[in-house]
Amino acid sequence: MNQKLTRRRFIKGVIASGVAATTTSLWYSATGADRPAGAVERLLSINVNGQVRRVDVAPQETLAHTLRYKLGLTGTKLGCNRGECGACTVVADDVNIYACSTLTHEVKDKAVVTVEGLRAADGTLHPVQAAFVAELSPACGFCTAGQVMSAFALLKSNPRPTREEARQAMSGNLCRCGAYDHYLNGVMRASGQLS
Amino acid sequence: MSSHDVMPEMSLYQPVRVEDAIGIANQFADRGWLVGGGQDTYGWLKDRAKSADALIDLKGIESMRGIKETADGIEIGALVTLTELSNNPLIKERYSLLAQAAGKVASPQIRNVGTIAGNVSQDVRCWYYRRGLNCYRAGGNLCYADTPEGMNREHAIFNASRCVAVTPSDTGPALVALEAQMVIDSASGQRVVSAEDFFVGPNVDITHTTVLGSGDILTAVRIPAKWANAQFYFEKVADRNAWDFALVSLSAAMRVNNGVIEESRIVAGAVQATPRRLTSVEQAVRGKARDEATANSVATLASRDANPLNYNHFKMPLMDNLVKRALRGQA
Ligand SMILES: Cc1cc2nc3c(=O)[nH]c(=O)nc-3n(C[C@H](O)[C@H](O)[C@H](O)COP(=O)(O)OP(=O)(O)OC[C@H]3O[C@@H](n4cnc5c(N)ncnc54)[C@H](O)[C@@H]3O)c2cc1C
Ligand code: SF4
Ligand code: FES
Ligand code: FES
Numbered sequence: 001m002n003q004k005l006t007r008r009r010f011i012k013g014v015i016a017s018g019v020a021a022t023t024t025s026l027w028y029s030a031t032g033a034d035r036p037a038g039a040v041e042r043l044l045s046i047n048v049n050g051q052v053r054r055v056d057v058a059p060q061e062t063l064a065h066t067l068r069y070k071l072g073l074t075g076t077k078l079g080c081n082r083g084e085c086g087a088c089t090v091v092a093d094d095v096n097i098y099a100c101s102t103l104t105h106e107v108k109d110k111a112v113v114t115v116e117g118l119r120a121a122d123g124t125l126h127p128v129q130a131a132f133v134a135e136l137s138p139a140c141g142f143c144t145a146g147q148v149m150s151a152f153a154l155l156k157s158n159p160r161p162t163r164e165e166a167r168q169a170m171s172g173n174l175c176r177c178g179a180y181d182h183y184l185n186g187v188m189r190a191s192g193q194l195s
Numbered sequence: 196m197s198s199h200d201v202m203p204e205m206s207l208y209q210p211v212r213v214e215d216a217i218g219i220a221n222q223f224a225d226r227g228w229l230v231g232g233g234q235d236t237y238g239w240l241k242d243r244a245k246s247a248d249a250l251i252d253l254k255g256i257e258s259m260r261g262i263k264e265t266a267d268g269i270e271i272g273a274l275v276t277l278t279e280l281s282n283n284p285l286i287k288e289r290y291s292l293l294a295q296a297a298g299k300v301a302s303p304q305i306r307n308v309g310t311i312a313g314n315v316s317q318d319v320r321c322w323y324y325r326r327g328l329n330c331y332r333a334g335g336n337l338c339y340a341d342t343p344e345g346m347n348r349e350h351a352i353f354n355a356s357r358c359v360a361v362t363p364s365d366t367g368p369a370l371v372a373l374e375a376q377m378v379i380d381s382a383s384g385q386r387v388v389s390a391e392d393f394f395v396g397p398n399v400d401i402t403h404t405t406v407l408g409s410g411d412i413l414t415a416v417r418i419p420a421k422w423a424n425a426q427f428y429f430e431k432v433a434d435r436n437a438w439d440f441a442l443v444s445l446s447a448a449m450r451v452n453n454g455v456i457e458e459s460r461i462v463a464g465a466v467q468a469t470p471r472r473l474t475s476v477e478q479a480v481r482g483k484a485r486d487e488a489t490a491n492s493v494a495t496l497a498s499r500d501a502n503p504l505n506y507n508h509f510k511m512p513l514m515d516n517l518v519k520r521a522l523r524g525q526a
Contacts, residue, residue, distance in 0.1 A: 036208070036218065036219050036222045036223075038208055038209075038210065038215070038219070039206045039207060039208055039249075040206075040207045040208070040209055058204070059204075059205055059206050059207030059250065060201070060202040060203070060204065060205045060207065060240070060250065061201070061202075062201075062202075062237070065200070065201060078200070081200055081241065082237070082238050082241060083234060083237075083238070083301075083302075083304075083305060084438070086302070086304065089304060095278075095307045096303065096304050096307060097304050097307055097308055098304045098305070101233060101234055101237050101305075101308075102233070102308065103207065103233065103250075103252070105207055105209065105252070106233070106252060106254065150303070150304075168303070168437075169303055171302055171303060171436075171437035171438065172301075172302030172303045172304040172305065172437070172438065
């Protein structure tokens with residue numbers, strides 16, 4: 001296999017064809033005769049990373065699924081897909097949530113931020129990202145996007161947390177590598193309390 | 196366990212009025228599924244252990260939000276999240292027991308979306324049942340946890356009736372201690388049920404954990420002024436400090452006057468299918484000081500009638516010790 005055909009690019013390729021396939025086949029059921037009126041519209045406009053994206057979303061579809069497989073935002077990881085690891089953490093209206101345990105329809109009126117939305121237009125990393133780099137926080141990196149998003153949400157509501165407050169705030173993000181203290185150092189650095 | 200990335204096809208409704216939600220719920224009856232934060236819901240559906248034809252997302256219903264003062268205490272909208280509960284100044288000031296209990300649920304991300312209604316209405320965490328096995332609670336005729344080989348370390352030590360699962364809710368015992376009232380709306384009107392009667396054990400209804408039937412919507416939780424600013428004690432013991440269900444939790448509200456406990460409500464979580472009021476302890480400590488001697492005097496009273504299973508005897512001393520800690524003085 002071509003070294004350059006990475007898993008990421010492969011997934012993105014599938015995404016492009018998947019969207020085309022689903023739009024035609026999935027207009028269904030909500031209009032069925034025996035159903036009460038008022039079921040959700042499948043075609044949604046959702047605000048992700050400051051951009052409004054039009055996307056066809058199944059009623060039961062999770063945000064993690066929409067982000068990764070329809071919008072190509074594969075920075076959001078899926079670990080457990082059941083609210084038990086934190087890899088899928090994104091921020092909706094400044095609050096961190098599990099994208100695997102949220103329906104995309106539930107965030108249609110919210111502003112969603114994923115790890116792709118943090119760096120500045122000129123490519124400068126967000127202070128949380130820069131601090132995680134400086135503190136060598138990630139080990140394997142699988143949990144990192146989720147850790148970044150939880151730290152980002154924490155610093156929005158509490159710009160100078162104590163280490164204990166930060167520990168509590170980050171407690172919904174598992175790290176199989178056990179790099180917790182390194183992430184905590186990163187949070188403290190990002191909040192300007194460590195230099 | 197087979198877990199799937201995606202949930203099976205279902206329809207989704209997002210009503211903005213309670214009446215509409217009730218209408219939709221009644222139309223789908225047993226095939227409709229109310230959703231607050233969805234944090235208990237999606238696991239069942241992903242695992243194919245339970246299914247629904249329609250999800251009814253209640254989050255658009257404005258009248259079910261917010262925390263407000265009333266003539267006799269406070270009213271908490273059913274959609275109030277556990278994070279809101281644990282941060283709300285009014286609750287922190289007057290009913291810190293509830294703020295503490297809510298703050299100990301699961302993880303920050305789950306508390307950010309999990310609602311108080313969902314927390315008290317969530318189903319039991321027995322892994323046999325969650326796996327989709329056809330046990331008593333699922334309508335079958337056998338309990339997998341209560342067999343010689345059954346893994347029942349987390350299960351009940353009291354009041355089992357065929358099913359030995361325990362209540363997983365951290366806020367439930369706190370609400371029972373605070374004499375909360377649950378406001379339930381349905382097509383036939385509104386009824387108000389005390390938290391104590393809201394939870395039901397397997398002897399009453401083995402396939403439900405609460406009195407809620409299909410078409411019933413919990414719209415608010417009221418907390419009477421009676422227990423405002425009382426002395427409280429909350430402690431939850433779990434295998435992990437974050438993200439884990441209680442092995443035993445204890446919620447206590449005590450009215451102490453001149454150093455003497457005039458009245459108390461002491462409630463344990465995760466020891467039976469419903470929050471368990473420790474009435475024998477409440478009676479024993481009435482009129483006594485809240486101190487070490489009183490704490491020691493009740494010794495093993497709390498666990499006296501326990502019926503432990505193979506692997507959960509440890510819950511007896513654990514519960515007794517939590518009771519002692521609650522009584523020995525203000526932390
Ligand atoms: C990994 C993990 C760890 C957890 N740890 C804990 C813990 O430590 N302590 C704890 O207490 N819980 C825990 N939970 C359980 C639970 O998810 C949360 O407690 C949460 O509060 C559930 O609320 P929700 O609004 O998300 O529920 P939902 O999933 O939306 O609803 C749960 C149930 O309540 C019903 N319901 C919801 N709202 C209403 C309403 N207004 N009227 C009538 N019925 C309604 C739903 O139909 C459903 O049956 C955990 C869950 C997970 C996934
Ligand atoms: S404890 Fe209850 S839920 Fe668990 S297997 Fe037995 S009957 Fe089923
Ligand atoms: S993938 Fe969402 S919490 Fe694990
Ligand atoms: S860095 Fe490997 S899982 Fe956290």
